[in-house]
Amino acid sequence: GENVEQHPSTLSVQEGDSAVIKCTYSDSASNYFPWYKQELGKRPQLIIDIRSNVGEKKDQRIAVTLNKTAKHFSLHITETQPEDSAVYFCAASTGLGDSNYQLIWGAGTKLIIKP
Amino acid sequence: DSGVTQTPKHLITATGQRVTLRCSPRSGDLSVYWYQQSLDQGLQFLIQYYNGEERAKGNILERFSAQQFPDLHSELNLSSLELGDSALYFCASSLSGRAGETQYFGPGTRLLVL
Numbered sequence: 001g002e003n004v005e006q007h008p009s010t011l012s013v014q015e016g017d018s019a020v021i022k023c024t025y026s027d028s029a030s031n032y033f034p035w036y037k038q039e040l041g042k043r044p045q046l047i048i049d050i051r052s053n054v055g056e057k058k059d060q061r062i063a064v065t066l067n068k069t070a071k072h073f074s075l076h077i078t079e080t081q082p083e084d085s086a087v088y089f090c091a092a093s094t095g096l097g098d099s100n101y102q103l104i105w106g107a108g109t110k111l112i113i114k115p
Numbered sequence: 116d117s118g119v120t121q122t123p124k125h126l127i128t129a130t131g132q133r134v135t136l137r138c139s140p141r142s143g144d145l146s147v148y149w150y151q152q153s154l155d156q157g158l159q160f161l162i163q164y165y166n167g168e169e170r171a172k173g174n175i176l177e178r179f180s181a182q183q184f185p186d187l188h189s190e191l192n193l194s195s196l197e198l199g200d201s202a203l204y205f206c207a208s209s210l211s212g213r214a215g216e217t218q219y220f221g222p223g224t225r226l227l228v229l
Contacts, residue, residue: 043205102214105160
């Protein structure tokens with residue numbers, strides 16, 4: 001079945017620097033790749049997503065890139081700020097076509113922004 | 116606020132007991148998902164319902180069961196509780212349950228088994 005690996009498990013960056021989190025997936029039929037952010041003690045929230053017909057998507061300081069050939073996608077956060085400190089989860093859809101019902105989740109990356 | 120509500124917020128119980136967690140999806144959403152998140156762990160998908168019917172099953176133990184009612188709220192039943200069942204249980208909802216939709220998470224129920 002589908003497997004999603006997420007790296008690194010912990011990432012510490014200086015405030016103002018960029019952060020990159022990478023996920024790899026195994027199911028070539030996967031066509032949807034969301035990223036969720038979970039602040040301490042709070043619920044996960046969608047921050048950005050990308051579909052398989054697009055290679056890159058940006059939303060202000062956040063971007064996601066997708067390489068279908070290599071089966072990996074990455075989250076890029078530029079000009080990091082203290083409020084970016086959180087756990088980030090990637091996920092990949094599994095199934096075929098309209099039966100893409102399930103998301104397979106990565107294990108999460110704890111991002112620490114150092115002041 | 117995502118529009119998804121979960122009750123109770125906290126639950127403390129003893130090993131061997133049974134508890135029921137409740138979730139109400141966002142208005143208009145037909146699909147509900149249940150997740151388990153142990154301390155400092157990732158999101159473990161348990162089960163998904165769409166319009167009252169089970170759609171997908173993840174790593175849900177036989178001691179756990181769930182259902183979605185005609186008014187679309189869902190309940191997760193956990194029985195013969197063990198210490199290892201202590202975790203944060205999230206419910207999420209989406210419009211029609213397809214993987215390409217945003218899942219909106221509730222605030223979670225924190226379960227502590229003593």
